[in-house]
Amino acid sequence: MKAAAKLLAWFDRNGRTLPWRKTRDPYRILVSEVMLQQTQVSRALVFYPQWLERFPNWKALAKADNASVIRAWSGLGYNRRALMLRDIALQIAVNPRLPPTNYHLPTTESEWRTLKGIGPYTAAALASFSLHERVMPVDTNVRRVLGRFLLGIPFPSPKQDERIRKAADAFLPRRGRFYDVPQALFDLATMVCKKTPDCTSCPMRTVCPAAAKFLSGKVRIPKRSVAKAAESRHRNKPHPDRIYRGRILKLAGRSGGFLLARLGETIDPGYDDALDRAWLAAMVERLVADRLLARTTKTVSLPR
Numbered sequence: 001m002k003a004a005a006k007l008l009a010w011f012d013r014n015g016r017t018l019p020w021r022k023t024r025d026p027y028r029i030l031v032s033e034v035m036l037q038q039t040q041v042s043r044a045l046v047f048y049p050q051w052l053e054r055f056p057n058w059k060a061l062a063k064a065d066n067a068s069v070i071r072a073w074s075g076l077g078y079n080r081r082a083l084m085l086r087d088i089a090l091q092i093a094v095n096p097r098l099p100p101t102n103y104h105l106p107t108t109e110s111e112w113r114t115l116k117g118i119g120p121y122t123a124a125a126l127a128s129f130s131l132h133e134r135v136m137p138v139d140t141n142v143r144r145v146l147g148r149f150l151l152g153i154p155f156p157s158p159k160q161d162e163r164i165r166k167a168a169d170a171f172l173p174r175r176g177r178f179y180d181v182p183q184a185l186f187d188l189a190t191m192v193c194k195k196t197p198d199c200t201s202c203p204m205r206t207v208c209p210a211a212a213k214f215l216s217g218k219v220r221i222p223k224r225s226v227a228k229a230a231e232s233r234h235r236n237k238p239h240p241d242r243i244y245r246g247r248i249l250k251l252a253g254r255s256g257g258f259l260l261a262r263l264g265e266t267i268d269p270g271y272d273d274a275l276d277r278a279w280l281a282a283m284v285e286r287l288v289a290d291r292l293l294a295r296t297t298k299t300v301s302l303p304r
């Protein structure tokens, strides 16, 4: 059995059933991809149907104002993603460079790449899952698995992406279910080929040059395989700033907004105006700069 066939046979037995895998609608696929960028699958499973109920298609989302999309995204974190998603919907509604069918929907991976907010990974994911184009979306998980079983590198870095893409092109079947291969890789990465891989139960073990390295016990597992960007946080506060920014947005979403003078003590029981005013002001400034917050001299609210 060829390597890709082995992987797909394993996927058929073990793959996760996820709602965004049951559709080829690029809108639904994009919503799931953006949600999954910095959110666990279990959390995306809760928010995905709620978002689709509120904004069922490109048109509904393109018409939404900032406040509506920020409210609907509330709880998922990294709220700029909500505005980015709406801005992509706006481009699809009006982009004159794209064919004038189905809301000017892109019809190839390279057309998806022309949209602002769509990076190489997302363009490839949309092309693969929606258009069934023979391309490989390479994210952290796919990089790890393909880097291991195609190149024998235990911990591949983004520098190896070009080599991985070339090797993936030879690995992807020319016909049949090549569009299921990335989904199978996502699941293999989540269940088997994790940072510390379980090579003994892996379907790719016999064709994977990294398996012997791991099974020999000689591979040192790094504490962090990918350096994470340090989160900003106040050294005297228990949570990272994003938690407090989320609280600010929640209060700003109230009808009529929220009083600036009471903001600090409401988002943080230990707030001390003399010590924390600059910290609070910096968070408010950042939210305003990110188009997530509107501010007057007295109140904060969600922008229209």
Ligand code: SF4
Pocket: 145, 148, 149, 192, 193, 194, 197, 198, 199, 200, 202, 203, 204, 205, 206, 208, 209, 210, 211, 214
């Ligand atoms: S054999 Fe091990 S290293 Fe290779 S793909 Fe499977 S789990 Fe990953």
